[in-house]
Amino acid sequence: MAIKDLHDEPFDDSTIAKLEIFEAYAEAWLPTFIMLGSSDICVFDFFAGTGFDKNGVAGSPIRLLEKIQGQKENILKKNVKVHLYLNEFEPNKRKQLKFEQLKAACKAFLEKDDELASHVEMVYCNEDFQELFPKLLPVIQKNPSLVYLDQNGIKFLSPKYFLEFEKTNRTDFLYFVSSSYFWRFGEREEFKMHLDIDIALAKSQGYKFIHRSITQQLRKKLHPDSGLMLYPFSIKKGANIHGIIFGATHPRAVDKFLKIAWQKNKINGDANFDIDDEVGNQQLDFFSPARLSKIDSFKKKVREAVLSGQISNNFQLLSFCYRLGHIGTHGAECLKEMKKNGEVAYDAQSPMVTYDSVYHKTKKQLVDYQVKKK
Ligand SMILES: C[S@@+](CC[C@H](N)C(=O)[O-])C[C@H]1O[C@@H](n2cnc3c(N)ncnc32)[C@H](O)[C@@H]1O
Structure with missing residues (x-):
């Protein structure tokens, strides 16, 4: 199957949507590890492209450099070294022109900022991902690492790469997948050898949901005790x-990603379009029952879990939110409504469904929810 080169044309809206999520996550991730005082932190962009598109719009490597630059003050204060690994490889070209463009674009960026350049180690690689990944895996595993896998297609989602991330506990990753290729070609042997997906199951869920379905199926490939979300x-x-498939083991990373995703789409939090047909479609007609929005249907589940005793404090509620792909705010809103209706009581100003209230060393506080009325 012929795959178009992303850099032959200006980036389109969907590419920009992807890049904005990539960079928003870098912006959230960098200060965490810089402020924690880690001496070395690593960012890997395994499919880095050329730096810019045809119209000079920044691609992932330049956006990463911009976000690193945005943290310059903290980087200097904490004396952190950021190691930025950028790989670009054109499988069918003898001359690796894109790799040369990538290096030139990044060098030009850093030449304008000596201070930053002295705290950033640039590692340029020009290798096929499948050869480079095993070489860099020990570096990924040893350091706090943020990994971008902005592949063309689907090939590198293969368990032999993907499942490696299960074994790391300070790695957050963002994978790009051309999911609808599975819909069309997933039954073919050349697809199955990379990733064996139950296509009949995926198709039963509907075309729009193919990316969700692949992610659900990947979750099933993880070890039962895996902490990878x-x-x-x-x-x-x-x-x-x-x-994009985001993966991480640490709840702080999950919290950051979910906040970005729900910021990007306040209705469904997991797509750049109205994937569940929610807009203007709450009640189809006067006679059909009102359809619950994704957030309301989540709140309904929270309410049932609280009334049944399955959730009895903020620690359990936050983990329930994360498990179902919601931000703590959605859980908190539900608890506030329940309190207002006299269904629950809690001895605190708010239901405390935030990362800090549950995980922060000094700010965490357990808040019990008592059911008053069922
Ligand atoms: C989707 S693009 C990445 C775009 C980039 N993130 C950006 O913002 O410009 C994928 C890139 O991976 C490169 N590539 C293709 N096959 C590769 C392989 N086997 N190993 C490494 N890079 C590869 C392509 O040349 C292409 O530039």
Whole structure:
């Protein structure tokens, strides 16, 4: 199957949507590890492209450099070294022109900022991902690492790469997947050898949900005790559905990603379009029952879990939110409504469904929810 080169044309809206999520996550991730005082932190962009598109719009490596630059003050104060690994490889070209463009673009960026350049180690690689990944895996595993895998297609989602992230505990990753290729070609042997997906199951859920479905199926490939959490963000590109899969083991990372995803789409939090047909479609007609929005249907689940005793404090509620791909705010709103209706009581100003209230060393506080009325 021929794959178009992303850099032959200006980036389209779906590429920009992807890049904005990539950079928003870098912006949230960098200060955490810089302020924690880690002496070395690593960022890997395994499919880095050229730096810019045809119109001079920044691609992932330049956006990463901009976000690193945005943290310059903290980087200097904490004396942190950021190691930025950028790989670009054109499988069918003898001359690696894109790699040369990438290096030139990044060098030009850093030449304008000596202070930053002295705290950033640039590691340029020009290798096929499948050869480079095993070489860099020990570096990923040893350091706090943020990994971008902005592949063309689907090939590198293969368990032999993907499952490696299960074994790391300070790695957050964002994978790009051309998910709708599975819909069309997933039954073919050349697809199955990379990733064996139950296509009949995916098709039973509907075309729009192909990226969600692949993410759900990948979760099932993880070890039962795996701490790795995976979240989809579907991106519509014309008739195609692509998407990002975010993965991390630490709840702080999950919290950051979910906040970004719900900021990008306040209705569904997992797509750059109205994936569940929610807009203007709450009640189809006067006679059909009102359809619950994604957030309301989540709140309904929270309410049932609280009334049944399955959730009895803020620690349990936040983990319930994360498990179902919601931000703590949605859980908190539900608890506030329940308190107002006299269904629960808690001895605090708010239901405290935030990362800090549950995980922060000094700010955490357990808040019990007592059911008053069922
Ligand atoms: C989707 S693009 C990445 C775009 C980039 N993130 C940006 O913002 O410009 C994928 C890139 O991976 C490169 N590539 C293709 N096959 C590769 C392989 N086997 N190993 C490494 N890079 C590869 C392509 O040349 C292309 O530039």
